[in-house]
Each structure stands twice: as C-alpha cells, then as structure tokens.
Amino acid sequence: MTAAELSVGDVVAERTVHLTRESLVRYAGASGDFNPIHYRDDVAARVGLPGVLAHGMLTMGLSVETIVPWLGDAGRILEYGVRFTRPVVVDPENGADVAVTAKVGALDEGVARIDLTVTCADTTVLGKAQVRVRVP
C-alpha cells in the first residue's frame, strides 16, 4: 500500500464482529477494567442503563484492529482518537454485532487519515473515529 494507490473515499477495510457476554468478560480480564456495568444486568439496570454495555475501549480497540491487516504494521499508526457517543448494548442471548468501515478521509504528505464508521443496530456508536497513518 502506498500513497499513490490511495484516493479519498476509498474503503480500505471493513468487517462485522459479533460480541457476546463472553467477549466482555474476556476484555475485562485482558484490560483490567472490571466495572460491573459490563457484566452485571442488575448493576446496569440500577444505574439506568438500557442493558449491559460493551467497554468503550473494547469498541475502540476492535475498530482500529480492522485496519491493521491492511496496514501490515501497527507501527504506521501515528494517532488514533474517538468520541464515545452511543453505547453498545450486549444482549445476554443474542449479543451484539458491531460493523466497522474504514475509509480514506484525507491524504497529505505521506500521512493518510482513515475515518472509521462504527455502528451497532444501525446506530453510529463512535464519533470522529480517526486514525492518522504513515503511508510510504
């Protein structure tokens, strides 16, 4: 992949991943974030949430991983930022599907801005999810 091969608007990667309650427990263990709103329905209900939520950092992490095989080297990532705008509710039986589309948003002097569109149940869950990557 080189800058000359890219145009603004190109979709460079996309995938849909299925999250279950097991995914959330796995992320809790791997990250050390054991906030019970990510695995206990009673706690989620008590604090007024629509259900058990995926960790925002899990959504952020799986979203950027969508482009790593295309990049070939995670070391090309210069900057990555998101806003957490809507929760991902993970149903105990049916889980949740998170869809990620990565598009070239801008190109400038060996750096591409990749814009991630991340949705769950047709709702965008991350705002301004942008990755700045080095392109040779």
Added chain:
Amino acid sequence: MNPDLVGRAFAPTAPYLVGREKVREFARAVLATDPQHTDPEAARALGYADVVAPPTFAMVIQDLTLQQLLAEPDSGIALERTIHAEQRFRYTRPIVAGDELTGRLSITGVRAVGKNAMVTSEAEIRDAAGDHVVTATSVLLIGGDE
C-alpha cells in the same frame, strides 16, 4: 471535581513489564487477527523484537495513572459517576513485548459543564530508556454531587 488538580505533579507509575502472553491475551480480547500481535516471527519480520501490542493496549498503562488520580484524597471524583467521553493516543512507536513502561499523569484541563466537569487527563508513557512511546489522553465527564 477539584480544579487545583491542573498542574499538580504526579510520580511516574511503577514499571510495567509487557509480557508476550499478555499481548496475545489482549489481542484476542479486541478480536485482532493480524499475526504481528501473536506470532514473534511475524513481528520480527517487521523489525520488532517480539509481538506488537494492539494500539489500544496503551490503556492498560494509562489506567494505572487514572488510579493515581482517583486515589488523590481531594480529587472529588467518584468512579460510578464518571463517563469516558473521548480517548486519544499519539504514538512515537508501538508497544512491544519486553518493554518496561512507566506512565506520568497530568491533568491538562478541567471545565465545568453545568453541575458536571469535563476533565482531560494525559498519560505520557515512556520505556526503560526514558524514550517516549505513546501519550494517552482521556476526556472524562465527572458527574457532580447529587
């Protein structure tokens, strides 16, 4: 939320040694598929000493600094009233298994929003040589007292 936290000096966190199996565990948890995160040979082919951590692994180190913030007796922050609003990472290089990392916390902004506060917390993460690896920035929305 206490505005005096801006500019307060915090000690660096205790060194965190990044293990290969921890990187593999984290990679699996974020549904990573690329072999550079799990296969040392694939990582070496890219010029790294060992497996490459997924980009958001830096949060594990930043969390240690956020715990320092919560432990400040005058912080005025209660975890159950805290919402993670924004997150950003600026990388000099990726984290690789074998790195020994420390994070240094700074609070760069506190802004009142009604009864709540928007707090910007930054963790500068460096390796054992003192070289910059990544800076992680969180914007937290802290609910005011009921």
